[in-house]
Amino acid sequence: MQPHPTRSVVVLGSTGSIGTQALDVIARNPQRFRVAGLAAGGRRVDLLARQAAESGAEVVAVADTAAVPALREALAAHRSTARILAGPDGVAELAAWPCDVVLNGIDGALGLASTLAALEAGRTLALANKESLIMGGPLVKRLVKPGRLLPVDSEHSALAQCLWAEGPPGEGEWIGRSVRRLVVTASGGPFRGRSRAEMADVTPEQAMAHPTWSMGPVVTVNSATLVNKGLEVIEAHLLFDIEFDRITVMVHPQSVVHSMVEFMDGSVIAQASPPDMRLPIALALGWPERVPQAARPVDWTTAHTWTFEPLDDEAFPSVALARRVGMAGGTAPAVYNAANEVCVEAFRKGRLPFLGIVDTVAKVVDQHDPTPAESIEEILDADAWARARAAELVGR
Ligand SMILES: NC(=O)c1ccc[n+]([C@@H]2O[C@H](COP(=O)([O-])OP(=O)(O)OC[C@H]3O[C@@H](n4cnc5c(N)ncnc54)[C@H](OP(=O)(O)O)[C@@H]3O)[C@@H](O)[C@H]2O)c1
Numbered sequence: 001m002q003p004h005p006t007r008s009v010v011v012l013g014s015t016g017s018i019g020t021q022a023l024d025v026i027a028r029n030p031q032r033f034r035v036a037g038l039a040a041g042g043r044r045v046d047l048l049a050r051q052a053a054e055s056g057a058e059v060v061a062v063a064d065t066a067a068v069p070a071l072r073e074a075l076a077a078h079r080s081t082a083r084i085l086a087g088p089d090g091v092a093e094l095a096a097w098p099c100d101v102v103l104n105g106i107d108g109a110l111g112l113a114s115t116l117a118a119l120e121a122g123r124t125l126a127l128a129n130k131e132s133l134i135m136g137g138p139l140v141k142r143l144v145k146p147g148r149l150l151p152v153d154s155e156h157s158a159l160a161q162c163l164w165a166e167g168p169p170g171e172g173e174w175i176g177r178s179v180r181r182l183v184v185t186a187s188g189g190p191f192r193g194r195s196r197a198e199m200a201d202v203t204p205e206q207a208m209a210h211p212t213w214s215m216g217p218v219v220t221v222n223s224a225t226l227v228n229k230g231l232e233v234i235e236a237h238l239l240f241d242i243e244f245d246r247i248t249v250m251v252h253p254q255s256v257v258h259s260m261v262e263f264m265d266g267s268v269i270a271q272a273s274p275p276d277m278r279l280p281i282a283l284a285l286g287w288p289e290r291v292p293q294a295a296r297p298v299d300w301t302t303a304h305t306w307t308f309e310p311l312d313d314e315a316f317p318s319v320a321l322a323r324r325v326g327m328a329g330g331t332a333p334a335v336y337n338a339a340n341e342v343c344v345e346a347f348r349k350g351r352l353p354f355l356g357i358v359d360t361v362a363k364v365v366d367q368h369d370p371t372p373a374e375s376i377e378e379i380l381d382a383d384a385w386a387r388a389r390a391a392e393l394v395g396r
Pocket residue numbers: 012013014015016017018019039040041042043044062063091104105106107108110128129130131152153154213214215216217218219277
């Protein structure tokens with residue numbers, strides 16, 4: 001068998017949940033991957049410097065320029081000779097750095113500039129930062145070369161694997177003629193089974209206690225409101241070019257079946273593995289080759305029960321709202337995402353009740369007149385407008 005050529009990887013958001021797991025995959029597979037560069041916001045410079053030293057990264061970018069002196073000191077302390085790039089432009093420069101794969105694990109709308117920079121430079125992009133695809137929509141898609149945008153979200157990785165059963169996708173064509181629908185699974189989050197009234201007083205601590213996944217704070221709250229699932233429905237529509245009415249969400253509390261594809265003949269193909277993001281990360285970095293022992297498989301020596309139930313749209317209106325926003329298109333998804341980011345922060349700081357998150361996002365979305373989102377300026381204007389409007393409604 002031919003040895004795999006080593007792929008050089010730039011990890012954006014290296015100090016976060018996705019970033020640290022990506023570095024673990026890379027460290028365990030030195031013959032397959034090596035780190036070319038790392039980027040983070042600047043809140044955890046010691047961790048960033050340690051990562052640079054351990055991975056041998058040649059360049060490190062930090063978004064917060066004020067963190068540069070501390071980073072320089074920490075790099076010296078960890079005996080790393082990595083070059084420093086500073087500020088949002090430095091992060092974007094690293095996103096376009098010569099390498100085989102750029103992994104975008106930045107959280108939230110701040111990831112858009114890096115997604116655009118990586119794609120404009122013709123890089124292969126392993127995308128965890130779903131927000132950038134959702135905000136950028138057609139603008140981002142126009143920059144994608146066939147086979148160069150690889151999903152890291154476990155659901156979309158699962159869908160890609162199930163669709164592979166049809167054979168490799170052609171020029172940007174994932175959905176063959178034999179696909180009837182995509183079934184995106186959702187754990188249901190910590191408040192699954194509750195009515196709206198039963199969620200009126202939930203606290204940030206309760207919302208942060210996800211039953212099956214350990215993730216960064218924003219995506220964890222988004223999993224409790226199911227806004228994350230709403231974003232993922234829009235992500236599936238954009239990644240796989242499929243209409244919203246052919247995307248179904250099913251609640252599957254065990255988070256073992258990560259999504260499914262239903263074919264025209266009535267057959268359903270599912271992808272199953274215990275919840276561990278290192279599997280979809282490894283697949284995106286090594287695509288289309290699988291990385292041996294990327295994660296622990298299902299234990300077939302014990303009994304399992306996997307359950308599926310329809311989503312309660314009344315208790316969790318965020319997914320229906322996301323469908324509406326996705327169908328409106330243009331700047332509407334950017335507004336949904338930006339308003340949500342403001343509301344999540346207000347909730348985490350105790351300034352907005354849990355139910356206020358999606359209620360406020362719905363109000364902001366309803367007050368927005370979407371435009372086609374043909375330029376980055378238009379998208380950033382919509383994002384800024386939504387943030388300001390949400391902040392007014394939240395009361396600050
Ligand atoms: N975690 C999961 O299991 C999971 C699963 C599926 C999808 N995702 C998606 O993956 C993305 C990352 O999620 P996460 O859970 O890993 O978030 P996280 O733990 O909060 O990590 C975010 C990372 O982004 C960095 N960062 C923040 N602002 C930045 C900027 N302007 N430039 C460069 N880096 C910046 C942070 O650096 P600092 O340390 O300096 O703050 C940190 O390294 C999100 O889009 C999320 O929806 C996550």
